[in-house]
Amino acid sequence: MAASSSSSPLFLFPPLFLLLISLTHAQTSFQPDALVLPVLKDARTLQYVAHINQRTPLVPVKLVIDLSGRFLWVDCDSGYVSSSYRPSRCRSSQCSLANANSCGDCFSGPRPGCNNNACSLSPQNTFIHTSTSGELAEDLVSIQSTDGSSPGPIVTVPRFLISCAPTFLLQGLATGVKGIAGLGRTRIALPSQFAAAFNFDRKFAICLSSSTASNGVIFFGDGPYMFLPNVDVSKSLMYTPLLTRSSVQGEPSDEYFVGVKAIKINGKQVLLNTSLLSFDSDGVGGTKISTVYPYAALETSIYKAFTEDFIREAKSMNITTVAPVAPFDVCFRSNSIGSTRVGVVVPTVDLVLQSESVYWRILGANSMVSVNDDVACLAFVDGGSNPRTSIVIGGHQLEDNLLQFDLASSRLGFSSSLLFRQTTCANFNFTSNG
Numbered sequence: 001m002a003a004s005s006s007s008s009p010l011f012l013f014p015p016l017f018l019l020l021i022s023l024t025h026a027q028t029s030f031q032p033d034a035l036v037l038p039v040l041k042d043a044r045t046l047q048y049v050a051h052i053n054q055r056t057p058l059v060p061v062k063l064v065i066d067l068s069g070r071f072l073w074v075d076c077d078s079g080y081v082s083s084s085y086r087p088s089r090c091r092s093s094q095c096s097l098a099n100a101n102s103c104g105d106c107f108s109g110p111r112p113g114c115n116n117n118a119c120s121l122s123p124q125n126t127f128i129h130t131s132t133s134g135e136l137a138e139d140l141v142s143i144q145s146t147d148g149s150s151p152g153p154i155v156t157v158p159r160f161l162i163s164c165a166p167t168f169l170l171q172g173l174a175t176g177v178k179g180i181a182g183l184g185r186t187r188i189a190l191p192s193q194f195a196a197a198f199n200f201d202r203k204f205a206i207c208l209s210s211s212t213a214s215n216g217v218i219f220f221g222d223g224p225y226m227f228l229p230n231v232d233v234s235k236s237l238m239y240t241p242l243l244t245r246s247s248v249q250g251e252p253s254d255e256y257f258v259g260v261k262a263i264k265i266n267g268k269q270v271l272l273n274t275s276l277l278s279f280d281s282d283g284v285g286g287t288k289i290s291t292v293y294p295y296a297a298l299e300t301s302i303y304k305a306f307t308e309d310f311i312r313e314a315k316s317m318n319i320t321t322v323a324p325v326a327p328f329d330v331c332f333r334s335n336s337i338g339s340t341r342v343g344v345v346v347p348t349v350d351l352v353l354q355s356e357s358v359y360w361r362i363l364g365a366n367s368m369v370s371v372n373d374d375v376a377c378l379a380f381v382d383g384g385s386n387p388r389t390s391i392v393i394g395g396h397q398l399e400d401n402l403l404q405f406d407l408a409s410s411r412l413g414f415s416s417s418l419l420f421r422q423t424t425c426a427n428f429n430f431t432s433n434g
Contacts, residue, residue, distance in 0.1 A: 030153055032145030033200055034221030038430060039065055042174035043212040046294040046395060047127070049174050050181060050218065053142040054160075055082035062177045065218070066126055067206070067291040068255040069182020071098070071189055072141075073123035073134060076113030076164035078178075084158065087118040088136040095119035098161060098188045100136045112137065113164030123165040125180065126292045128172040134163040143194070146219065148234075149226035150429045157197045161188045183218075183405075184254035185244075191407060194220040202407040207233075207418075207425035208291070210365070210399040214426035225402060227418070227427040233402045236421070237413035238360075240353040242405070245283040253283070256405060258412055260287040260391060262352040263306060264359075266313045272305045276390040285390045287351075289403070289412075293394035295327075295369075297383030302390060310378060313347035328369070328377035337364075337376060342419040344368050344376060351393075361416045366397045400424045 039050040048065040054074070055061075059082075061074060074080070088094035090103035100121045106114035113135050124131035141160040145152040170177060182189045183204065191204040201222040209216035219225055223234025243257040260277055263270040276299055279285045298306055307330050311321060320336040338345035343365025351360040369379045379396045383389075402425070404413035418424055 030145070030155065032152060032155055032198055032221070034146050034148060034219055034223075035143050035155070035194055035198070036146035036151055036428070037143060037218040037220070038215035039206075039208065039218055040215050041209060041212045041395075041399075045127075045172075045174045047174050047177075048208055048216070048291055048395065049177060052181065053154075054139060054162075055080075056084035056140050058140075058142060061179070062174070063179050063181040064127070064173050064177050065206075065291050066180050066182050066184075067289060068184045069126065069180050069189065070124070070184050070186045070254050071121065071161065071163055071182045072179065073121075073163040073165045073169075073182075074179035075167050075170055076111075076135070077167045080112040080164070082112065082139055084138075084140040085112045086138045086159070087112075087115040088138065088161070090117050090119050092119070094138065094161060095136060098136050102133070104133075106135075113166075121163040123163045123169060123180075125169050125172065130169065130171070132166060132169055134165040136161065136163055138162070143220075148219070148224035148232075150431060155198070157193065160193055160197075182254075185252070185256070185407065186254050189254070191220055191405070195407075203404060204407075205234075205402055205404040205413075206291075206398070207402040207428070208395065208399045209424065209426040210396075211426055215428075215430065216399075216425040217428040217430075223404070225404075226429075227421075227423040227425075228429060229423070229427075231418075231421050231423045231427075233415050233418065233421070233423075234404070234413075237402070237404060237415055238358055239411050239413050240358055242410040242412050243279075243286065244410070245279045245286060256289045256412070257286050258289065258393075259354055260351045261354070263302075264350040264352060265306070265309045266347045267350075268309065268313070270302075270305050270309050272302050276302060284388055287391040287393065288389050289393045289398070291395050291398070293392045295394045295396050296380045297387070297392040297394065298380060299383050299387055299390040300385040303380065303382045306380065307378065310347055310349075317345070317347070319346065322375055325371045325375055325377055327381055328371070328379070329382065330378040330380075331371070331375050332368075332377070334370065334374050334376050337368075340364075341422070342417055360393075360414055362397055363417055363419075365417060365419055366399060366401070369396065 100119040123134040320333040349362040402415040
């Protein structure tokens with residue numbers, strides 16, 4: 001069922017949220033209503049990479065975005081130098097806020113990431129399914145403010161909570177990346193810390209560009225979300241509840257789930273085991289949104305029914321199938337497919353949400369990938385017969401769609417393709433006013 005605002009771990013402990021406000025309070029007379037962060041798709045890994053200025057003196061740090069990540073972690077083993085770095089001492093308020101219950105000593109310190117009597121978290125590289133132990137600490141972070149239409153003055157959070165990690169945890173990440181920026185449903189993920197520091201709405205929005213040459217954007221705070229030519233996307237969102245499932249440990253998950261009730265292709269419902277679309281008693285099933293998966297992944301039986309129906313509808317449109325190209329199983333001859341401003345003309349996919357009138361429409365730009373001049377493939381992959389999550393909406397499906405995550409009301413606002421509006425996620429005006 002839909003999560004209420006109290007079901008997110010951010011809101012289970014109001015006194016700790018007030019503590020977060022005091023810990024991260026920004027040192028600036030200017031109080032922004034929102035912040036903006038450019039994010040670029042890496043051509044080799046298909047990861048989404050942002051630059052955040054951090055430390056004293058400030059250093060630009062490349063971080064991969066993980067929508068479900070629990071916090072910001074960085075490599076502290078390779079030349080981390082900062083006069084504003086402060087380890088979080090065991091049993092401190094910072095440790096309580098981060099739910100960091102383990103403490104330990106370091107025998108080769110002191111240095112960033114290695115201090116005695118500091119509490120630790122478990123930074124995780126979700127791209128290689130690896131985690132380790134890392135020191136919890138505070139350091140300075142700066143980011144650009146925005147009025148929703150263009151960047152404003154740079155603002156600073158002097159005591160931003162981060163976790164250190166050893167260099168090996170960077171394996172599998174894009175070249176030059178120094179860590180992962182988590183946007184998940186925790187008290188110390190980026191959205192919650194920025195909202196607390198500047199006392200704005202506990203909302204953020206992502207708009208990922210399909211281009212590897214042009215920046216998409218992440219907004220922290222409420223709209224407007226303006227894109228050239230003068231399109232306010234925040235005024236045309238559809239809304240659906242964000243759901244919460246229990247994690248393996250029985251705690252609420254930090255991930256973002258939506259309630260897909262059915263899948264339609266060209267308006268015809270795909271016949272599938274609908275029990276897979278809900279969580280069972282162990283929290284298995286459901287649909288989540290992920291920036292870790294490059295393409296949508298469907299549980300095997302759902303995938304089989306989905307691809308069979310898609311191929312049948314494609315053939316009815318005189319689209320010719322060809323041999324598959326890994327990692328895809330379903331591919332078509334490009335010259336048999338027409339094209340419009342919203343992508344190639346292929347069967348329309350609708351993810352039906354809480355009612356027939358609320359659906360996430362996936363058109364050719366988000367359902368297909370051009371693998372070469374002659375072949376285009378369906379950008380959905382087989383997620384296996386026993387995945388913990390039945391449907392994962394991946395990065396390719398998110399591109400040129402704006403998604404607003406409202407943490408306070410556990411609600412997702414989504415635009416479907418901005419190409420309909422004759423704009424893209426690369427059309428935010430990054431020319432600074434401040």
